[in-house]
Amino acid sequence: MKNVSYYETIASFYDIIVPRNVRGICDSLEATIGRYGKSKRILDLGCGTGRFTIELAKRGFSMLGLDLTDEMIGIAQKNAKKVDVNVKFIKEDIRNFRLKKKIGVIWARGSIGDIVNLNDVKRAFKNIRNNLLKKGIFIFDVRDFSSYIGRYKDELRSESRVFKNRHTITNFNLSAKLNKRTKIERMTGEIIIQRGRCIRRYEVNHALRYYTQKGITALLNNAGFNILEIQQGGYEFDKDRKPQYVVVVEK
Numbered sequence: 001m002k003n004v005s006y007y008e009t010i011a012s013f014y015d016i017i018v019p020r021n022v023r024g025i026c027d028s029l030e031a032t033i034g035r036y037g038k039s040k041r042i043l044d045l046g047c048g049t050g051r052f053t054i055e056l057a058k059r060g061f062s063m064l065g066l067d068l069t070d071e072m073i074g075i076a077q078k079n080a081k082k083v084d085v086n087v088k089f090i091k092e093d094i095r096n097f098r099l100k101k102k103i104g105v106i107w108a109r110g111s112i113g114d115i116v117n118l119n120d121v122k123r124a125f126k127n128i129r130n131n132l133l134k135k136g137i138f139i140f141d142v143r144d145f146s147s148y149i150g151r152y153k154d155e156l157r158s159e160s161r162v163f164k165n166r167h168t169i170t171n172f173n174l175s176a177k178l179n180k181r182t183k184i185e186r187m188t189g190e191i192i193i194q195r196g197r198c199i200r201r202y203e204v205n206h207a208l209r210y211y212t213q214k215g216i217t218a219l220l221n222n223a224g225f226n227i228l229e230i231q232q233g234g235y236e237f238d239k240d241r242k243p244q245y246v247v248v249v250e251k
């Protein structure tokens with residue numbers, strides 16, 4: 001799967017390039033969970049480097065992190081060890097994982113959009129529902145198609161960014177094109193990583209699915225979920241709010 005090889009490439013510097021407001025987003029998540037029950041067990045789907053899994057474990061939740069990318073899981077395990085929190089990470093696919101014990105809360109930050117094939121999305125939603133306890137909740141975010149189209153009228157946006165730390169200079173030269181018909185964004189370009197005299201180039205070809213409110217509602221209803229909230233504009237306490245939907249559904 002191309003998406004996953006993208007994450008293999010960026011795993012080692014993922015924490016540098018992504019927005020940092022982990023606490024604000026966790027505050028929002030805690031508030032949401034508080035509105036619908038008192039479950040203390042959370043499955044973090046597509047947990048990446050474990051940023052949220054670890055922060056939520058520190059807040060007293062019993063956390064399980066799931067991701068398909070070995071590199072991401074390896075970093076998540078190291079990060080958890082560094083701060084001495086007890087979190088279990090498993091390598092599984094959102095589309096077909098099966099928990100030994102069903103769970104009260106499943107959360108997916110930034111990972112549902114990575115599933116671009118519509119049949120795969122349907123499979124993933126049904127599978128997520130199967131792994132929830134009765135009345136269990138699934139909270140996730142996806143990109144809001146209408147807001148992005150409003151913002152990037154020509155559908156194309158380019159990004160060149162440089163990240164520096166003590167040992168590494170990372171150059172991103174990427175452009176993303178959002179297809180209005182398919183609602184799939186394709187990001188192409190290259191990432192160049194320089195460590196001392198060693199320079200590595202990685203080709204990027206990554207796809208993301210965007211959603212309209214109507215589209216996501218139909219898919220969730222089809223999977224048998226009861227929709228509790230669809231919040232436009234991102235997480236309540238996230239100071240870097242993005243044009244995205246935060247969706248809360250119940251089994």
Ligand SMILES: C[S@@+](CC[C@H](N)C(=O)[O-])C[C@H]1O[C@@H](n2cnc3c(N)ncnc32)[C@H](O)[C@@H]1O
Nearest residue numbers: 007046047048067068069093094109110111114
């Ligand atoms: C944008 S990152 C988000 C990581 C983390 N949730 C965060 O917000 O920092 C998306 C993650 O989802 C994972 N992922 C994508 N598709 C997946 C799938 N089908 N099954 C499991 N993990 C997947 C990727 O490996 C990546 O680590």
